[in-house]
Amino acid sequence: MSALVVRAGRVAVRMERRAVVTAAALTVVACGLALLGLCQGATWYTPGEVLAALTGRGGGTLVITEWRMPRVCAALVFGAALGVAGAVFQNLTRNALGSPDIIGLDAGSYTGALAVITLVGGTSLQLALGSVAGGLAAAGVVYALSVKSGLSGMRLIVVGIAVNAMLTALNGWIVLRAELEVAIAATGWSAGSLNGLDWDEVALPFALIGVLLALLGVLSHAVHQAALGDELAVTSGVDLRRLRLLLVLVGVGCTAVVTSAAGPIVFVALAAPQIGRRLAGSAGVPFVPAALTGAVLLLAADLAAQTLLAPVALPVGVVTTAIGGAYLIWLLIKEAKKP
Template identity: 55%
Template sequence: MNRVDFGRRVLVLRHGRIAVRVEQRSVVVCAVLTLAIAVLAVVALMTGSYHLGPGQVVAALTGGETGLVHDIVVDWRLPRVAAALLFGAALGVSGAIFQSMLRNPLADPGIIGFTEGSYTGALIVILVVDGTYAQLVGGALAGGMATALGVYLLAYRQGVQGFRLIVVGIGASGMLASLNVWLILKAELEQAMAAAAWGAGSLNGVSWDQVVIGGACIAVLLPASGLLSRPMRQMELGDEAATSQGVRVPPVRLGLVVVGVALTATVTAASGPIVFVSLVAPQIARRLARTAGITLAPAALVGALLCLAADYIAQHVAPTPLPVGIITVILGGGYLGRLLFTEARRRL
């Protein structure tokens, strides 16, 4: 029987009539990223005003510690670490979806306005309804979907090209940012201060309730993105090529937009807009795995690692505790500048 040479080592996983081909390098990269996440998570659980040893952290997580150590690890620090990992993974997958679908490394939900639209929806819920987290998720999802629909319609001209959608999205993001500032200025002082602090992107107020609700939403959305990953990769070749391979492009694109916006909205409702993670994570993952296109699993793990590392820097390395969104802006802004410079040199 002849073997197909894919140009690199692959693993073929079979279960009955179902076979999945996985590149060995991607498996190794995912394993290394998982180990790095585990180490950094333990370090984050150890670090604080009350320092703990690694043995105490592991014992508290496995039920071997009770009392103060258990309360510090499980009740106080673990929700923040879990939120950083879950939300970072969600942002990494969301960025991978839009960058793959639009075939552009600048296709980030924060840049093309979807994050800002989710922030607007959640902000209206905060200032007008003063709602629960579930209502915030609904408001953020409605705002993100409305923004996605508006950007899509404005960018449509005998089809949607990635570059045109990005340009329209940047304009929509600027207008929504102005609207958000106006909403905050018109609000009561106490509400405005809380909304402004939340809008910087922070994990300070995250509780187990938000982690459970947000984690449940993300647990549904991540498998949905996995089901769409194969047609998503086929669409990277172009709509006509994907259609010739049996992909129904319009419903697949709609499903990708819904999943990507929902992931962003879930994170925005819990912690405010944590920007640039969804821009940086897919590209770093692609370079580490050396894949032809963007793959979701490495992007999710890189996003989780970046978000956890940024939150650790914001809380324990910075001179004063900062919102995690400020650190991601610094890191992501530098990466965006490098990306724009690289793209400009490539076109010369």
């Protein structure tokens, strides 16, 4: 396969041509969907009116920049974060089913957030910290119960599904024991929704996701070395234990931050990395196509959620669950056929 080499001084980056074309195409699709998201709503604005409003020269500036744009940006950033989280765990487990929503990390993050909501009310920072703590605890339990097979194999997936089921039951019990107003809010939030998000609510999650993605960028060379095999990675100076710990922190962090802001949005982390891998024609699970595919998937699902029963806006998690359920069935059948 032909490759492109980008040089900046002494630094050279080799990129597969198909992966570059895929990334460019996904970026164009994401921009098109974002423009559509800014146009769509109770009042339809033409693309020209949207562009004028973004530059402060037209009407509807408040609606577009303060109401619609935070939601569109949240769909793009949260979708990219979930795509990266899925790619991290699928690379670690070397299994297409090894995503946060399957192995219980989504449910664990939700448990942590619920504990914060019911015990202390919860600011944005407290929700984020509670979600991260819950996700890390779930990851620790899953790893401890599947340690005989390390971070690979169907054992981890089965253990993760079992932990996910138990955490889901625990979450239901917490909601039932909570006060009525808290229980109603938590139940609605559990569907995963971008409805009503504003800049104040997404500023902290965006910053945290930016830090996590920057950390992943720093680790990208070591990740590439590890993908070539453990022995080669060790001989090239990669500390595999430290690398895997940092990757788990990135994956759990991305999942937990999204959960703290929008609730558990399932199946994007499962589907995006595999779709991105097939589009890019990569042997592994590349992070950039996974992130871009996640952004496109979540924004497309949110647009569908807004239009299916308009003027009633569905939680985006309802759409991703419906689509992801069919994808999961197909993936399970495919995995079962492997020798």
